[in-house]
Amino acid sequence: MGRRTTYIILFRGVGGATSLPVQPLKTALLEDGFEKVATYINTGNVVLVSDRTPRQIVQRIADITLEKFAFSKSIMIVSRANWKKLIAGNPFPGAEGNKLHAYVLEKEPDSAAIEALERKNAGPEKFVVDGNVLYYYPPQGASESKLFSKIETTLKVAATARNWNTVLKLAQLAEQIDKGAP
Template identity: 55%
Template sequence: MSRTQKTWIVLFRGVGGDTLLPVKPLREALTEAGFDNVRTFINTGNVVLTSGDRPEKIIARIAPVVLREFQFAKAILVADLAEWQRLIDENPFPADVPQYLHAFLMEREPAAEAVEALRAKVRGTEQFSIRGRVLYYYTPDGFSNSRLHTKIERTLGLSVTARNWNSVLKLHALASGLQSPRAGS
């Protein structure tokens, strides 16, 4: 029995530099793998699609495709549209200068001890807040001047992938569009 189709946002960790996931071939490969309404957003590993599968199964279906087609073997993180909406709604930081705000999607909620270890590494004006499996990272002096972001994944001990706030909002708009009657077009 098939589950109800849901809209999912799929984020690939570590895309950029030597690791590429070209959007058109990625979209085609995931469509051929049986996913519906596959949309891609820029070459940094962002996909929106619909599926009746649970997150674990979506990842298990996508991982061999991207390994075979693109030699991609890094973490894949998935959130449904409702979780992405909460990610936006629960943002505790100013979003009026979106280049200073990033959302890190984590594979799971981190342990309290790991969060405290990360908190001890904060320097300067940068700040973070964790809500569930989302880490909000605010860098009022600019992301390139921050130092914490390179320590987040290692300190928390789990896979994470970050998107700037503009990308968060664009992925939400793309995913929300799949909910409309024109989603299949």
């Protein structure tokens, strides 16, 4: 087995009509041997510790959520160290936390897809792609944005977004877990 690492797990497409019951999910993950499992709000956010590889973790969680909750959508995994880098890399530090979003992408989009997204952006939205993270800031709010609904389809990669307040809260949760909080 590998080194025990704290990971942030993000489920794509949770919220609205698609729910993933957090308490039963937490119980199922603990029963499967994951450690220090914590969930944050009902939109598919889990922090846990494991010595399995990221690929093994995602596969196991996908199996559990399909088997127990009939949930089968993309699951993204980010180590605590990479989550810290995601936060440090924020190109819009002055943006309001409820308007700034970080998208975790399943893989790095190709440059043609990024250029296509740039062409579709009529402004005032701003975005920056850094590896497999897209930072997205619509100053008018995502609900008023014309680009928001086009991001995933234009980039041609599965993605899941969290607003910056949630990004910071998950970092805090991961830090507490690493310091030994239950």
